[in-house]
Amino acid sequence: MVSSELVTDRRQRPLQVLRLSLTARCNLACSYCQPDHREVSGLLSQSQRLALIEACCRLGVRSLRLTGGEPLLSDQLEPLLEAIRLRRQQPGDPLSQLEEVALTSNGLLLDQARAERLRRAGLDRITLSLDGLDAGVVAAMAGLPEVGEAGSRALAAVREAIVVAREVGFDPRLGALKLNSVIQRGRNEDQLLPLAAFARDQGLELRLIEFMDVGHRNGWSGDQVMPAAEMLRQLQAVWPLEPLGRPAGGTARRWRYRDGAGVVAMIASVSEPFCSDCNRARITADGQLFTCLFASTGLNLRPWLQPHPDAESLVVALRDHWSARIDRYSEERSLQVQTDPERADMAYLGG
Template sequence: MRDSERAGPDRFGRWMRDLRISVTDRCNFRCRYCMPREVFGADHAFLDRAELLTFEEITRLVRAFSRQGVRKIRLTGGEPLLRRQLEKLVAMLTGVDGIDDVALTTNASLLAAKAQPLRDAGLSRVTVSLDSLDQDRFARISDTRVPLAEVLRGIAAADQVGLTPIKVNTVVKRGMNDGADILELAEFGREHGYVVRFIEYMDVGTTNGWRMSDVVPAREIVERLHAAWPVAPVDPDYPGEVAQRYRYLDGRGEVGIIASVTEPFCRTCTRARLSAQGELFTCLFAARGHDLRALVRGEVDDAELERRIEAIWGRRTDRYSELRTAETTNRPKVEMSYIGG
C-alpha cells in the first residue's frame, strides 16, 4: 500500500493497524467486571436487531479501514457467537483486500459447535476469556449457569480444528481470582500449548465498581509465575503489541501480561474500535464514539467514508491509561460489553 492510500498517524504519531468490531452487545455471561447483573439484568434493553450493523455494512467499513492501514480484525461482543451466522461475516471479511488476520474473542460457551464452520470460513484464531478453572469460582465470576466444562469443550474444539495459537485472557482481581487460579491457569496453558495472558483489572465503563486496591500489579503476577517456573522476557511480535511476553525457560511455551494500569502502553496503541451499531471509538476508555452507521446508510461514497475515518484518527489524542487518577476513573466511559475489551 502506498503512503498516499492510508491514513496518517494520530496527534501522537500512532498509526491505525487494528480494528476491533463488536457484532452484538448481548452476552450470555454477566461477568462482574463487565456486565454486573444488577445493572445488566433480565430486563436490560439491548440493541434492536435493526440498530446493528449488517454484515454487508461491516464489510464495507472494513474495506474503508483496510485502505486506511488496518491489517488485523478482531470480532468481539458482548458474546460474538450469539450473532447468527457469524461464519458468514468471517468469510466476507477474509475476502477484503489488505486484511491479513481475522480473529475472534469469545467466552467459548458456544464454540464447540461453531469452531469448524468458523475455521472453514477463514477465521485465523481465537482468544478465550476465562478467569478460573474452579467451577464454583468460574460460576461466581461469570455469573452464568453455563458449566465450565462447556467452555473447556469449546477451547478443545478450537484447538482440534486449528484455530491456533489459542490465547486465554484472564482478568485478575484482588480477592476474586488472585490465589491458586493464577498458577492453575498458567499450568493449563503449559499443558495444552495455549498462551495465557493475565490482565490487570481495569476501570472500563462505569458499572464495575473499580478500585485501585483491587488491581493485582503485573509485577506481582510475574514474580509468582517465575517462582513456579522461571520465565524470561520475549521481544514483541509486532509494533503495538499490548501484552508483555515471557517464555518459560523449561521450553513449555509462553505467557503474557497486559498491564494497562501499572505500565500503560498508550504511546504504542494502534487500535480502533467499532461498536455493534456503528460508532467508531478511538480508545477503550472513551466516553463517546463517532457515528459511521449514518454514513454507510446514507449517500456517502467510499472516498468520503475513508476521508471521515482518516480525519477522526488524525485528531486522536487518547491516552487515558497514562493520565488515570482516582478522579479520572469517575469520568463517563463506554461499557466494555458495548465495544468489546
C-alpha cells in the first residue's frame, strides 16, 4: 500500500498544481496557440481522470485547473466537476484536499445556463481570455476572418460571459473571475491600455501574458515579445501601481492600483522566468504527463490506467517521474531555442 506523501523534484520543487486537459479541440485558432481543431485519439474516461486527480492529490496537489483546447467543448466537463464536488465533501478522500477547482476558457460558449451549471457542479474559479477590445484585433488574434462580424461576435460573447459569470456567483472581488490577455508585439500591443481600463471598470484582475514559444507552429521570435517591464511602464504612466509580489509557486507577479481600482498581474515566462519554484504538472486529454509547458515529450500514463486504473502503481509512477524532474526551460531558453526538437503545442498541453 502506497501512503499519501508530498513529493519534490530534484530541485526541491513540490507538486501542488495539476492542469488537466479535457480536449485538444478549440473553437478558435489564436495566433500564439495554433490548435489544429482535431481531437486526440484515446480520450481519458471519467474514471481515469478521477484516478489521476486522486493520485496527484495523494502526492501533494491542492489546486486543479481544467483546461483544453477549449474545455467548454467537452460534454464531460459538468459530470467530472460533479464527481469531484462529491468527493471533495468526503472527509479522508484525497480529493478533499483540493483547495480550488478552476477552469480556463475563451468564454465563447459560456452563456447563463452553462455558467449556472458549472457553479452548481462545484467550480470555484473561471479565468477567461480576451486579447483586445477592437473587433479587428480580436479577430486577428483569434484566427477569425478579419472582415465581417466574426470579431465583433467573439468580443460580444466574451463580454457577456463576464456578465453571466459574475451573476451566478463567480465574484472577481474574491478572485473567482479573472481575465487573461496575451500581448504580442506587432499584433495587439495597442490593446494593452484599453484592456487595462476595461478590467479596472469591470473590477477584474487582468493577467497580462508575454508571448511564449510554446509548441512549434506559432512563429515565435523574441522580437515579438513585449516584456512585462515594458507593459508595467505603460500602465504606471497612466495609473500608479504598488507591488504585491509573486506568491511561491505562482505564475503571476501582481500590482495594486494606488487609486483602489483593483489589481493587475504579469506572467513573464520569457523575461522573468519562474522555473525555480514551478509546481505544476500537466496531463493531456489522452493521458500524457508533462512536467514543463515547453516540453517535447511526456510520460504515457495509460499503462497504469487501462484496462482499469491501478491506484497504487499510478501513484508510484507519478512520484518517480516527478522526483526525477529537472525542467527549467525558461531559464535556459537562450541556450536551447536553436537546438530544441519540436515541442508539444499549447492546445494539446492545456496551456
